[in-house]
Amino acid sequence: MSIDRLFSILAGRMDQYAVLPILYHFHWMEWDDLSFDWCLVCIYGLFAVIITYAVCVPLELWRPVEHWPNQKAVLVDVFYTLLNRVGIIPIVSFLLFYQVQTAFTGGLVDMGFIPPTLDSLIPGLFGHPFVTFWIYALILDFADYWRHRLSHTFRAWYALHALHHAQRQMSFWSDDRNHFFDDCISFLWFFVIGLAIGIPPLQFPLLILLLRFVESFSHANIKLSYGKLEWLVVSPRFHRLHHALRAAGHHSCNYGGVFPLWDIIFRTADFSPIWLATGDAKSPEALATGSYLQQQFCGAKMFFKALFAPKKKAA
Ligand SMILES: [Zn+2]
Numbered sequence: 001m002s003i004d005r006l007f008s009i010l011a012g013r014m015d016q017y018a019v020l021p022i023l024y025h026f027h028w029m030e031w032d033d034l035s036f037d038w039c040l041v042c043i044y045g046l047f048a049v050i051i052t053y054a055v056c057v058p059l060e061l062w063r064p065v066e067h068w069p070n071q072k073a074v075l076v077d078v079f080y081t082l083l084n085r086v087g088i089i090p091i092v093s094f095l096l097f098y099q100v101q102t103a104f105t106g107g108l109v110d111m112g113f114i115p116p117t118l119d120s121l122i123p124g125l126f127g128h129p130f131v132t133f134w135i136y137a138l139i140l141d142f143a144d145y146w147r148h149r150l151s152h153t154f155r156a157w158y159a160l161h162a163l164h165h166a167q168r169q170m171s172f173w174s175d176d177r178n179h180f181f182d183d184c185i186s187f188l189w190f191f192v193i194g195l196a197i198g199i200p201p202l203q204f205p206l207l208i209l210l211l212r213f214v215e216s217f218s219h220a221n222i223k224l225s226y227g228k229l230e231w232l233v234v235s236p237r238f239h240r241l242h243h244a245l246r247a248a249g250h251h252s253c254n255y256g257g258v259f260p261l262w263d264i265i266f267r268t269a270d271f272s273p274i275w276l277a278t279g280d281a282k283s284p285e286a287l288a289t290g291s292y293l294q295q296q297f298c299g300a301k302m303f304f305k306a307l308f309a310p311k312k313k314a315a
């Protein structure tokens with residue numbers, strides 16, 4: 001049985017025994033067409049978390065960069081991950097994206113305009129879905145490079161992104177540690193790009209999981225570099241340099257999420273063979289070790305303060 005088929009069966013069971021009874025109980029029957037897709041998104045998210053956990057935990061135990069006396073600060077990152085990968089956020093994003101994409105492309109088609117896809121722009125790609133996927137991945141990673149780099153450029157935006165950098169106990173759980181407003185900006189950013197280039201919906205779920213895995217893995221507390229392959233895929237050492245504490249929160253290198261290519265092209269790549277401590281010395285302690293709500297509240301306060309009193313430069 002293929003893994004896609006297994007996920008469909010699991011999503012079907014979850015839909016049948018957990019989601020549909022709730023929808024019927026509350027008379028929300030109009031959602032029952034979409035409930036299977038919600039379940040599928042949750043199952044994929046859960047699978048991604050389990051695989052990442054199974055790979056990273058033994059490696060973090062085997063070759064940790066840092067030993068921590070206790071891992072209390074990591075717990076909140078676990079919560080961020082579950083919320084972002086399995087919880088409500090992917091479902092809302094999924095629903096919103098596909099509803100708007102359908103309405104948007106439907107509206108364009110009604111006006112006699114067929115929105116372009118990569119296959120239609122580059123006819124040679126037609127019938128080569130694997131190549132098309134990697135081109136999509138490169139385009140999305142390029143967009144992510146600039147989203148990330150700009151979030152370090154604007155002071156108010158960095159006030160939100162500081163939450164991601166405040167973690168001194170960086171582990172594979174830290175990838176999803178972001179402010180809710182920052183997640184909304186990312187969502188809008190990719191939403192617009194997705195509409196412009198036409199992301200094939202759930203066509204390559206396993207490859208998308210692989211790319212997300214690279215991002216989680218790059219945060220892991222593992223003394224690992226990829227040697228000569230380091231310029232091809234972002235490694236834990238490469239991303240750690242972006243999170244490096246250094247002089248009070250200055251992060252000026254390695255913005256790439258999956259491919260270091262964009263850092264190389266735009267001259268922000270740093271492949272130094274060093275392992276630095278992580279964190280942001282300028283961040284309030286609540287951002288580093290506070291609870292989820294304390295971090296969100298503190299980040300929002302910093303954001304509005306920076307927005308209405310722009311003085312200093314971003315980190
Ligand atoms: Zn950053």
Ligand SMILES: [Zn+2]
Nearest residue numbers: 164175219243
């Ligand atoms: Zn990061």
